[in-house]
Amino acid sequence: MARILKWLLIVLVALIGLIVLAVAAVIALVDPNDYRDEISSVVAEHTGHELVIEGDIQLSFFPWLGLDLGRTRVENPEGFGDEPLAQMDRAGVAVRVLPLFRGELVLDTIRLQGLRANLVVNEAGEANWELDVPDDAPAEPGGPAPEEQPPAGERGDGGMPIAIGTIRGVQVSDLHVSYDNRRTGASHSAGPVNLELGELLLDEDVPLNADWVLSIGDGTRLEGTLEAMLRAGGDLQRFRAQVTELRLNAFADGLPEDGLEMQMGALLEMDLQQDTARLSDFAARVAGMQLNASADVRGLTTAPQVEGSFAVPEANLRDVLDRAGQEIPETADPDVLKRFSLDGRFTADEGSAEITELAVVLDDTELDGTASVRDFADPAIRFDVTGNRFNADRYLPPGSDEAGAGAEAVGESEAADEDAEAAEIPLEPLRALNLNGRIRLGQLTVGGFELSEIDITVEAADGRIRIHPLAASLYGGAYRGDVRLDATGDALNVRADERLTGVQAQPLVTQFLGRDLLRGVGELHLQAETTGREPAAMLRQLVGEAELAFADGALVGLNLAQMVRNATARLQGEATAAAEERTTDFTSLRGSLRFDRGRIRSDDLRMQSPLFRVEGAGEANIFEQTVDYNLTVNLVGSLEGQGGSELDRLRRVPIPLRFQGALLSPEISLNLQEAITSQQRQRLREEEEQARQRLEEEADEREEEVRERARDQLRRLLD
Numbered sequence: 001m002a003r004i005l006k007w008l009l010i011v012l013v014a015l016i017g018l019i020v021l022a023v024a025a026v027i028a029l030v031d032p033n034d035y036r037d038e039i040s041s042v043v044a045e046h047t048g049h050e051l052v053i054e055g056d057i058q059l060s061f062f063p064w065l066g067l068d069l070g071r072t073r074v075e076n077p078e079g080f081g082d083e084p085l086a087q088m089d090r091a092g093v094a095v096r097v098l099p100l101f102r103g104e105l106v107l108d109t110i111r112l113q114g115l116r117a118n119l120v121v122n123e124a125g126e127a128n129w130e131l132d133v134p135d136d137a138p139a140e141p142g143g144p145a146p147e148e149q150p151p152a153g154e155r156g157d158g159g160m161p162i163a164i165g166t167i168r169g170v171q172v173s174d175l176h177v178s179y180d181n182r183r184t185g186a187s188h189s190a191g192p193v194n195l196e197l198g199e200l201l202l203d204e205d206v207p208l209n210a211d212w213v214l215s216i217g218d219g220t221r222l223e224g225t226l227e228a229m230l231r232a233g234g235d236l237q238r239f240r241a242q243v244t245e246l247r248l249n250a251f252a253d254g255l256p257e258d259g260l261e262m263q264m265g266a267l268l269e270m271d272l273q274q275d276t277a278r279l280s281d282f283a284a285r286v287a288g289m290q291l292n293a294s295a296d297v298r299g300l301t302t303a304p305q306v307e308g309s310f311a312v313p314e315a316n317l318r319d320v321l322d323r324a325g326q327e328i329p330e331t332a333d334p335d336v337l338k339r340f341s342l343d344g345r346f347t348a349d350e351g352s353a354e355i356t357e358l359a360v361v362l363d364d365t366e367l368d369g370t371a372s373v374r375d376f377a378d379p380a381i382r383f384d385v386t387g388n389r390f391n392a393d394r395y396l397p398p399g400s401d402e403a404g405a406g407a408e409a410v411g412e413s414e415a416a417d418e419d420a421e422a423a424e425i426p427l428e429p430l431r432a433l434n435l436n437g438r439i440r441l442g443q444l445t446v447g448g449f450e451l452s453e454i455d456i457t458v459e460a461a462d463g464r465i466r467i468h469p470l471a472a473s474l475y476g477g478a479y480r481g482d483v484r485l486d487a488t489g490d491a492l493n494v495r496a497d498e499r500l501t502g503v504q505a506q507p508l509v510t511q512f513l514g515r516d517l518l519r520g521v522g523e524l525h526l527q528a529e530t531t532g533r534e535p536a537a538m539l540r541q542l543v544g545e546a547e548l549a550f551a552d553g554a555l556v557g558l559n560l561a562q563m564v565r566n567a568t569a570r571l572q573g574e575a576t577a578a579a580e581e582r583t584t585d586f587t588s589l590r591g592s593l594r595f596d597r598g599r600i601r602s603d604d605l606r607m608q609s610p611l612f613r614v615e616g617a618g619e620a621n622i623f624e625q626t627v628d629y630n631l632t633v634n635l636v637g638s639l640e641g642q643g644g645s646e647l648d649r650l651r652r653v654p655i656p657l658r659f660q661g662a663l664l665s666p667e668i669s670l671n672l673q674e675a676i677t678s679q680q681r682q683r684l685r686e687e688e689e690q691a692r693q694r695l696e697e698e699a700d701e702r703e704e705e706v707r708e709r710a711r712d713q714l715r716r717l718l719d
Contacts, residue, residue, distance in 0.1 A: 043074075047131045049085060050075040064108055066094025080120045080128040089114030089174075109169040116191075121181040170197040187217040202236075205229040220252040223259070237273040256325040262286040275300050279308070287323035289315045304350060311343035314361070333394035339363050351375050358385075365390045371437075383437035392446040400447065402514070424533045427463075430487035435460035448511045450474065463488040476521070477503030493531045494538065500524040505550055513664060520553015520589065528595060540623070543596050550589040560584045560612055560633055563670045564655065585609055591616070598623040611637040620663055627666050631657040 036053045043051040055070015073087035094108035120128045176191030193212040200206055208230055214222040225247045231240040243266045249259040266282040277297040284291045295308030317337040321328050331337070344358040354372035361367075369385035393400060441454040451472040459466050463486065470481035478501050486493040506519045528544025559582045591605035598621055605616030613636050618629030633655040659666040 049077065049131070055090065060094060063097055064094040065097050065100075066092065066108065068092040076118070076120070076128050079122060081118075083118045084116075085119075085128050086115065086117045088112065088116070091115075107167040109171055110167070112172045112175070114174045115172070116176045117178070119177065119179045121183055123182050125183055167200040169199050170195065172196075185217075189215045197230075200232075202232055202234040205231050205242075218252075220250065223249045223251070235273070237271065239270045239272075241268045243267070254325060256323070260287065260324055270300065272301065275302060287320045289320045306348040307346070309343070309345045312341055314339060314341040316340075329395075330397055331395050332398045332400065336363050336394045351377075363394075378434065380434040381437070382435075385437070385439050387439075387441045389443035390441060390445075392444070393448065402448065423535070425492050425535065427487045427492060427533075430460075430465065430485070430492070431463040433460040433463075433465065435465075444472070449508070451479070475504040475507050477501050479503075491531045491533050492538070493529070495529045496526065496544075498524070498526040498528075505553060515664060516556045518550065518553065519556060520550040520586070522548060522550035522553075524548050540598055542598075545595065546593040548589075548591055548593070551587065553586055553589065555584045555586065555589075555607075557582050558584050558668065560614075560657070563657075563668075564633070564635065567670050584612070586612075602629075605631075609637075611635065618659070622663070625663040626661065627659055627663045629659040629666075631659070633657055633670075 036057070039053065040051045043049065051072070051074055053069070053072045055072065056068075057070065058068040060066040060068070069091045071087070071089055072091075073084040076083060076085045090111070090113045092111045096106040096108070099106045118128075122128075172193065172195040174191075175193040175195075176189070177193075178187075178189040178191075180187050191213060193210070195210040196208075198207040206229065208226065208228045210224075210226040212224050214224075216222075225245075227244040227246075229240075229242040229244065233239070243264065246264040248262045248264075250262070251259045262284065263286075264282075264284040267280045268277065269280075270277045275298070277300045279293070279295040279297075282291075282293040282295075289312065291310065291312055293308060293310040295306050298305045317340050318328050321337075328337075339361065340363075341361045342359070344355050346353060346355045348354070352372065352374045353376075354370070356370050358369050358371065359367070365387060367385055367387040369383060371381070371383040371385075374380040374382070435458055437458050439454070439456045439458075442452065444451045444454050451474045453471070453473045455469065455471045456467060457469055459468075465485040465487070467481070467483040470479075470483060472479045480499045480501075482497040484495045486495075501523050503522055503524070504520075505522045506516060509518045510516050524546060525548075526544065526546040528542055528546075530538045530542040532538035532541050559580055561584070562580050562582075586607045586609045589605075589607045591602050594601045599619055600622060601619040603617040605614070607614040607616075613634040614631055615634075616629060616631045618627070620627040620629070635653065635655070655670065657668065657670050659668055661667045
């Protein structure tokens with residue numbers, strides 16, 4: 001037995017010696033650089049690209065079987081420029097020899113240095129990285145079919161499967177990649193990119209460090225660094241990625257000169273056996289604003305279902321905009337945009353998502369609600385939001401809430417800069433909109449108008465949008481609206497049916513027109529329609545009609561009684577009375593309006609008071625801000641008691657009153673001379689008619705007397 005072991009040992013030593021001699025002979029006698037041309041030919045044959053090896057090829061055999069390749073490049077195909085498709089300074093990979101005998105693959109650190117890839121898409125849409133791989137030669141007719149090779153470890157020759165043991169690491173340094181799409185004009189680049197991955201061991205944390213620079217064709221540059229720890233379980237079913245710190249710094253026009261930095265950290269855990277994943281400790285910070293989130297995933301590889309939460313802690317939006325290099329908007333209230341927070345919970349699956357327990361705080365506005373999306377391919381959006389108050393005027397430019405701003409905006413729409421490109425309303429998003437939602441708000445202030453108990457429901461489908469019911473309370477009354485939008489055609493069509501009931505006219509008119517012109521409790525019913533693609537053009541195309549009625553009010557800025565008294569005094573050469581309050585009381589004011597592309601016409605205005613009966617007709621142009629309106633005033637009561645003498649002779653005499661000129665400050669003329677002349681003509685006609693009637697009556701009387709005398713004579717003769 002001892003002799004057998006001795007001879008076996010001698011044989012083993014001899015084999016090892018032969019292997020060592022063979023390796024030494026290969027190293028001494030074989031130079032791999034002699035095979036560069038053969039390697040290049042093989043690459044060209046199988047890829048269609050020319051491989052040029054400029055550096056040395058170095059081999060190592062023990063204890064590592066390794067390859068170290070020097071400067072190498074792959075030439076670009078013809079028509080893609082003179083720059084190579086790819087080139088690198090050095091690459092190296094090595095496999096430990098002895099573990100191979102027991103079927104285990106142990107790799108040394110994989111190194112790649114100075115790789116530069118130039119990716120190009122030409123005008124025809126062809127890419128320079130596409131391989132020109134020759135088709136396999138067809139089998140000869142009747143020839144044997146190629147044999148299928150069984151996988152390693154299952155071969156009949158007893159071949160031993162290779163198991164991956166460890167990889168001592170990966171190092172990529174000075175990597176550059178450029179992308180140039182000559183068909184679309186897109187141009188991007190990345191580099192330098194450096195990456196270092198520690199030794200890959202199961203059930204151990206593996207450090208990952210990376211840094212990069214990414215440039216986008218529009219001048220945007222993104223610099224980043226990453227520090228993370230990766231772990232894979234021994235069963236390759238459990239994985240863990242701890243992002244210790246991810247830093248991104250963006251440089252672009254409109255951002256701070258030193259860039260806009262974002263930091264992020266998170267922990268991601270996956271269990272493939274349980275088919276679950278969990279995201280925790282997620283925190284992203286940018287410009288002083290932070291987003292925290294967490295999520296749990298079930299059915300990770302089958303039908304993912306996600307449930308989680310998110311929160312944006314309270315932040316000062318003015319500071320956020322300032323740090324981000326953005327201009328802080330000029331607002332009427334400089335103290336707005338200083339308090340913002342957001343939080344909520346969410347669920348999602350492959351086709352839908354829902355946000356619940358949503359809470360938004362913006363300054364003194366608090367919103368709560370829910371929102372959901374069904375079918376991401378054809379999104380159906382649903383929401384229900386409730387809030388306490390919102391003062392929009394605080395966020396608008398200074399002066400937007402001043403009285404008269406609404407009327408000025410309408411007038412200025414026609415005088416917009418003609419050189420400015422008109423902004424069209426995009427119809428495609430409206431056509432694709434599938435929406436059903438409700439918004440309720442306790443108080444709303446916009447344009448100086450104060451509303452309460454706002455309740456808005458929006459429905460949209462197939463290019464048709466309806467905002468109904470649309471309700472609010474304002475100025476002691478109620479508003480109800482029904483607005484319909486139709487985007488199915490070449491232009492947007494809008495129809496509105498609006499009602500105001502029991503509304504105090506004074507604050508409403510004063511805020512819109514900037515002047516106290518009308519008082520009383522009123523009702524308004526408006527039906528209007530317009531069409532177009534641009535907001536200003538749609539305003540110019542507005543057509544419709546409205547009915548209005550006001551009770552127990554007054555016209556402000558107009559004192560009909562004093563105008564009549566003063567006009568009479570001037571005709572008689574007497575002094576006019578001192579100025580009185582410029583109001584004309586009425587018990588009722590009714591009429592209708594017709595809107596026709598900027599023109600508003602009314603032909604049936606009726607106003608009644610104890611003193612006057614007034615009828616009106618005429619029109620105004622809201623774009624030109626002009627008015628030409630005629631009133632006919634009939635005095636039905638006595639001017640006595642209002643500071644003047646009685647003018648009974650004017651009672652029920654139509655007095656013409658004309659408003660002409662600027663819409664908000666027209667010239668008012670009362671032509672009493674014409675009224676009196678008309679009155680005199682009317683009286684002459686009346687006197688003439690009376691004289692004619694008297695003559696007819698006298699003629700009738702004489703005729704009757706003649707007849708009576710004739711009857712008397714006839715009776716005497718008969719007697």
